[in-house]
Amino acid sequence: MKTYLGVDVGSVTTKLVLINENYDLVASIYSRTQGNPVDMIKKGLQEIRNQMPQEAQIAGVATTGSGRQLAGVMLRADLVKNEITAHAVAAMHYVPDVQTIFEIGGQDSKIIIVRDGIVVDFGMNSVCAAGTGSFLDHQAERLNIRIEDFGSHAMRSQNPARIAGRCTVFAESDMIHKQQMGYPTDDIVYGLSQSLVRNYLNNVALGKAILPKMVFQGGVAFNQGIIKAFNETFHTEVFVPPHNELMGAIGAAMLVHEEMRDDHRKSSFAGFGISNTEYKISSFICKACPNLCEISQIAMDGKVLARWGARCDMWDRIDKK
């Protein structure tokens, strides 16, 4: 059985999926990156191997997410794809008549506009992480509730507090004020959910033609409070696909399937052995010019595999031994 591995290394979580030629999910891993993508990829790969059926073999590997370059080098991926394309492809598979995709992840959020199965426009949050999962994570911590319980608190709210959503710092002072006014936690939590949705629609989705069917995916789509806030805003049901948190990885796997089939290529996958390989990530400052670029590099057994962070081509060439 031919299977395709999709790896989505995000800022907060790392996702690995294995799909077969019919795009069915064969195995999947969802775990926190914990600031250590290399170990998470290694661990995840081990897990995938354990879940993988005997007869399955890897016919293609794709990486996506903000850590896609790193993961791509480690796994010797056949395809390194940006997360927008990956998310769109997966959503269109699960919901063929989708017209709008909301995706909210750990540190970025995007909206993708689809018409007749073709991406026609997209938007992404700018500099700030307001309106993303990190915002909720921070506020949950402040309120001393677990992020997993955030949704159930929100669902119990009777009279949501109105909280400024433009900026995390403003939201925080607004929230403290509402706490001091005596609002119960449930109302504050749902108020935060509404402010996140408002922020998202006013920034990321500004000027986009939002039409049903709407799909909501990414890790934040686990949160019932946010789903409720979306539904109330649009007076319609926002659809959360199964595996909402894995969509990026699934999309990447689908794309590599498409590419391998079209090109009749053989996968360059590094193999499951890399779980036992030592990778060393280091960084240094290049002093060749006044730009003082911060270069990071990944090495395996003392051999440099790739470098990033330069503003010129000087460090792009890697001596192949």
Next chain:
Amino acid sequence: MSKVGIPRALLYYQYYPVWRSFFEHLGAEVVTSPPTNRTILTAGISRAVADTCLPVKVFLGHTMSLIGKCDYIFIPSMTSFGKKTYNCSKIIGLPNITRAVLPECPIILDPNIDLEKGRWYFYHQIYKLASRFTSNSVKMKKAIDVAWQKQLAYRKKMSDEKITSNQALFDLYGSSHSASSQKNPQGNLTIALLGHPYITNDEYLNHRIIYHLQNMGANVLTSEMAPQTAIDAAATRAVGETHWAFEPDIIGAGQYYTEMKVDGIITLSAFGCGPDSMMIVWVEHRAKETKTPFLPLSLDEHSSGGAMLTRLEAFLDMIKRKGTKLPTPTPAYC
């Protein structure tokens, strides 16, 4: 021989040949600051008042790097280039802004180029400037004529050869004017990159956007690659009489390139740019009308270009995948 410093920022990219040639014909030596780098940006930010835009901060950094290397620094107040067409207030006030925040600056040469006030005012300003270097009026006249011819040739070179200001300056003045963007590949994807030349050409600020787009297989067209008359006319077609100095570069080029049916439009602006906030919205509407894929990018002091690359990749993917649908085996859900 007195030395005149020209900061490599803002209107440098559009007018360097005329400025340099003018001063050289008057017998002065021209010193140019190096391409923007981290030291220059950091220096500029440290001295700028809080509300200025990124390009002005960079400009101040360039000016600071010239201090001690020249007798004069040339910072014209480029007010108006035509009837009722004005520049951004920050560009008009540039000599005064610089004087106020950099008191250690050598003498600032600040002719006021204001064509709204008529031809004689313009000549008077140039005469005043030139008299610092010579009292010979024949020499002055010649310097003006030669410099203006140089400028026209420069502008024509960019539109004839379809190259950026950076590349044209490299061809004219050699290695100190480097450019990492190449001549366009013969890709089948054409992208118009709209923005002020001082942003589209400053490879430090824009994270080498042209180079990256070309590496992803796109032909990149900027406003200087279209003939000036064409984008001027296009701007008039689009909005009637223009009132901002940069309207031809953004609205004009937007109109011109959508008429040419490019595959996509990317706008590149600095965070907090007043004129852009209106012009870019105009381009966005135009892109929607003509069903041209559109990506707005805004730049600030980010030192990593990663987020920009993600957007560029996704944008080109969107265009390339137009019409490709994945074969969908029986929809699994809903």
